[in-house]
Amino acid sequence: MMRGIHVPLVTPFDAAGEVAVESVEKLAHRVLDDGAAGLVALGTTGEVAALDPAERARVIEACARVCAERQALLTVGVTGNDTRSTARALRELPEGVGAALVTVPYFLRPGEHGVVAHFEALADETPVPLVIYHIPYRTGQAVGAATLRRLGAHPMVAGVKYAAGGIDQDAVDLLADPPAGFDVLGGDDVFVSPLLAMGASGGILASAHLSTRSFADLVDAWHAGDVARARELGHRLSRLSAALFTAPNPTLLKGVLHAEGLIPTPAVRLPLVEADPATVTAVRECFT
Numbered sequence: 341m342m343r344g345i346h347v348p349l350v351t352p353f354d355a356a357g358e359v360a361v362e363s364v365e366k367l368a369h370r371v372l373d374d375g376a377a378g379l380v381a382l383g384t385t386g387e388v389a390a391l392d393p394a395e396r397a398r399v400i401e402a403c404a405r406v407c408a409e410r411q412a413l414l415t416v417g418v419t420g421n422d423t424r425s426t427a428r429a430l431r432e433l434p435e436g437v438g439a440a441l442v443t444v445p446y447f448l449r450p451g452e453h454g455v456v457a458h459f460e461a462l463a464d465e466t467p468v469p470l471v472i473y474h475i476p477y478r479t480g481q482a483v484g485a486a487t488l489r490r491l492g493a494h495p496m497v498a499g500v501k502y503a504a505g506g507i508d509q510d511a512v513d514l515l516a517d518p519p520a521g522f523d524v525l526g527g528d529d530v531f532v533s534p535l536l537a538m539g540a541s542g543g544i545l546a547s548a549h550l551s552t553r554s555f556a557d558l559v560d561a562w563h564a565g566d567v568a569r570a571r572e573l574g575h576r577l578s579r580l581s582a583a584l585f586t587a588p589n590p591t592l593l594k595g596v597l598h599a600e601g602l603i604p605t606p607a608v609r610l611p612l613v614e615a616d617p618a619t620v621t622a623v624r625e626c627f628t
């Protein structure tokens with residue numbers, strides 16, 4: 341269901357600090373024109389925590405409009421660390437949303453039994469398929485291959501965005517024997533190429549706002565078994581991603597998109613602060 345590159349869109353702000361909806365739509369069309377398979381709205385990259393409910397609704401609406409027109413999958417980030425409110429947020433997702441990217445409950449550290457109970461409860465009542473967002477360096481909660489395999493057997497769990505901060509033993513175990521129909525998507529930009537080499541279906545990558553076509557080609561090359569091309573693209577793109585993540589995401593990405601004339605301002609909301617111009621220049625040198 342989730343093969344290919346899914347771009348977690350930034351939320352651009354205009355000079356008055358309001359969400360620049362027109363710019364969201366333009367970016368969405370641009371990445372889909374360049375080979376992305378779908379969009380992710382309200383991810384970390386979209387600064388979801390800094391948006392109020394009305395702003396979140398406008399971002400989803402804009403992305404849903406574009407995805408409907410382009411027949412692309414729209415995934416929406418749903419973050420929460422209690423099961424009841426997360427289930428409510430899933431039930432309230434509007435028309436046009438095709439999947440939900442749901443973070444492993446963060447900060448609380450409920451243990452893997454708690455993670456299983458959380459996702460099974462959500463999967464039993466969600467209106468759209470779930471993608472588990474596994475990012476232990478942000479959530480504080482480990483989730484092993486056996487747990488992901490068990491959750492992946494649920495018909496409403498479509499996959500995992502795998503962001504363990506590297507290629508760990510659980511990634512190797514999971515990709516050796518994933519549940520049928522369960523997609524493993526790279527979520528750490530720098531490590532997407534090795535994950536694809538091991539059998540991942542694609543990636544949810546902020547870096548794919550830039551060089552979208554090359555990221556899509558990277559997925560295709562690994563899937564087609566064109567190792568020479570995949571390696572060359574993988575090494576090149578990992579340098580771009582490494583440069584892009586030398587400052588907190590999406591500060592640098594927004595700086596670059598603004599410098600390229602693709603969003604009206606580089607503004608981010610506190611506690612994020614804008615990237616300095618020298619780092620923006622360093623990233624631009626990686627893809628020009």
Ligand SMILES: O=C(O)C1=N[C@H](C(=O)O)C[C@H](O)C1
Nearest residue numbers: 348383384385544545546589
């Ligand atoms: O918003 C996302 O989805 C992503 N967030 C990650 C992060 O900010 O650490 C990076 C990844 O590329 C996608």
